[in-house]
Amino acid sequence: MIHNPSHRGGTDPAYLLWRLKRDDPARAQLVLAGKITVHRASIESGIHKERFSVPLDPVAMARAIRRRLDGEQIEALIEALGETEG
Numbered sequence: 001m002i003h004n005p006s007h008r009g010g011t012d013p014a015y016l017l018w019r020l021k022r023d024d025p026a027r028a029q030l031v032l033a034g035k036i037t038v039h040r041a042s043i044e045s046g047i048h049k050e051r052f053s054v055p056l057d058p059v060a061m062a063r064a065i066r067r068r069l070d071g072e073q074i075e076a077l078i079e080a081l082g083e084t085e086g
Helices: 013-023 025-032 038-044 058-068 071-082
Strands: none
């Protein structure tokens, strides 16, 4: 069994490259060739989910969401916000 030389994990670039070499060698080669960032490759490989930050101010939050999400995603968000936990 091959052990990860970096114990940092998470978003550490050395760890991500190690994971890509192990799990998605083709994308790892793109990173090494400088054609894609290790962060983008980790998202495309499913190692990480794409995320973005929003301000806590509701109006600024809405602007950020409109800039980042398409109409279908916004509709799904509105539906999810309307659901009650139970």
